[in-house]
Amino acid sequence: MSRPRLPWWTLLPGKAKLVLAPVAAVVVVVWLLAKVVRLAWYYPTSVIAGLMGVGVYRLGPWWLGGLALVVAAGLAAWCWRDVDGFRRWTRWGRTEVRRAFVYAPQWRTVMRLTSLDGKARGREYLPKLRRTRSDWWRDVVRVRMVKGQAPEQWEARASGLAHAFGALSCRVRVLRPGSLALDLVHADPLARVLPVPKLAEEAAVDLRRVTIGRTETGKPWRLRLLGGQHLVVGVQGAGKSSILWAVLWALAPLIRSGAVRLVGIDPKGGMELGQAPELFHRLAYDNGPAAVELLEQVAVEVRERAGRYRGVRRWWSHATGEPFTLLVVDELADLIAYQPDRKLRERAQTALQTITSQGRAPGFGVLALVQDPRKEIVPFRNLFTTRAALRLDEATQVDMVLGDGVRARGANAHEISEHTPGVAWVKEDGRREPVRARAFYPTDTDLVELRHFVAGTSAAIMPFPGRAVDGSEAA
Missing domain, CATH: 3.30.980 (Threonyl-tRNA Synthetase; Chain A, domain 2)
Incomplete structure (x- = not known):
């Protein structure tokens, strides 16, 4: 029968044991303190509440029960009167x-x-x-x-x-x-429709941070119009018009003052941009020769302005005295893919590629909207620095719009509910993580107000019949 093995410290001489004992005690105390600090680090509220509870308990259980009842009633009243504040502070x-x-x-x-x-x-x-x-x-x-x-x-x-x-x-x-x-x-913070903010003549608008909605974290959704080109993709009813009009609504003070000039192309005969033609410096309502010539004129202006800035400045600013020009193209595919005339189609693609690739520095931006993001429809997607994916049909389209691997990081634009138009996943060049946001929703009445604001006229604005989020007439 073998003898049991003794712990190693029993083999040490007596003097060594006397030295080891206080060291072991210090190690145990440090370990316990580390556990207490860790508990307080991860559960600070519980630790504070526990210490307060011990103090109150010394007064007696009746005091403790009464205090708990008062705190519970106060929290319930707080939640009822101010839900956002209650959520934030608790x-x-x-x-x-x-x-x-x-x-x-x-x-x-x-x-x-x-x-x-x-x-x-x-x-x-x-x-x-x-x-x-x-x-x-x-x-x-x-x-x-x-x-x-x-x-x-x-x-x-x-x-x-x-x-x-x-x-x-x-x-x-x-x-x-x-x-x-x-x-x-666990829930969708963007489930509710976001009304547009009030228009103000003296509002300061920074073209590098144009607020058009709100992100799911509660922060403003801002677009970099100066120095960026923007592509918005979504199926029918996904809310592309919400982003379009939210941008124009935010730019209204600068459009009115002449600091921003809009050029628009609406191949749908003006069903969208024709709702507020006063906002545009030039406007085309088809995808034929007039629209293509308008694109080519803008491309020529890009080159001319870049030539004037050569050797003088590298970037457009308000100090130049020239307006920032934003090209708005609704239904981009009708212009560069569905146009039956091959020569017109090629001319439109060439002009757009010139504007998107060379227009950033001289103060030209593009806001293009399209339903189909395939490469054969929009062959120069990489020229758009900011891409927004609203509700899409297929999972593969998410990577087409936002880039490879973005869907794996949670940007499931194909799973956006049809009851939340205007919700989009946004990806900017240079940023790894996409952002989920929702644009403001301008109603028909808001568009009438926008027209009068930009034109500098006043009129009695009669509200249009209300529309539900899905587009049906509201009761």
Whole structure:
């Protein structure tokens, strides 16, 4: 019978044991303090509430129960009177509840079942659950990846992570090397229609930050018109006109003052741009010779202005005294793809390529709208620096519009509801992550007000019959 092995410290001499004892005590104390700090870091509200509860409990259970009742009634009244403020100020409590009861208990199991753990030399390595933040519509979970992992591995398992944690969808964002953020979405913050803001004559409009709506995080959706070319893609009823008129609504003060000049082409006979012709310096209502000649005139102006700036300046500004020119093309495919005359079609493509590739510096921008994003329809998609994908028919069209790999990061434009026109995924050149946003919705009455505002006239504006979001007549 073999003798049991004794712990290694029992073999040390007496003096060594006397030295080792306080060191071990210090190590234990440091370990306990680290645990307390970690608990306070991840659950600060719970720790503070617990300490306050201990203090109140010393007064007696009746005081504690009465205080809890008063706090519950106050929170209920606060939520009833100010939902947004309640959601904002109670975010920390909601965050700790979600972390303690949803993510922390099942993190190890989910990582194993989704094959996001790692194994080396018989040892298991798990991604580390960092801080979380719970808004009313999503949870942001920060993760430290296992050494050797790539974000693409998490993107491939995003759907499984969403179902595992009870979310509608999961998006993967790269924060820095080795760190990710999982956006686990539970509700749609863009479900409601956004009315246009009030028109103001003295409003300051920055062409580099034109506000046309709101992102799902509550921030303004801004387009960079100066120095950017914009392509908007969506099926019928997706809300392309919302983006179009939201842009023109934001530019109204500059159009009225002459600082911005609009040139428009509407191959639908003016059904869209013809609602406010006073806004445009030049306007064509077809896809024939008149429209092509208008494009060629703009292309010539681009070259002429660039020639005047040569050796003088590298970038357009208001100080030049020349207006910023925005070319608006509704139904772009009718002009460059569906035109039966091959020569007109080629001329239109050549002029548009000149404007989009050379117009940024001399102060020319393009806002083009199209339904079909295929390469044979829009062969120069790469010349548009900002692309917005509204509701699309197929998943493959998302990558056509926004770029390869964007759909894997959560930009599922083909899943946008038909009841939320104006909602789009937006991708800007130079930014890895797409942004989900919704444009303001100008009504027919708003367009009449816009016409009178730009023209400088006043008239009694009779409201048009209300329309529901889906376009049907409202009761």
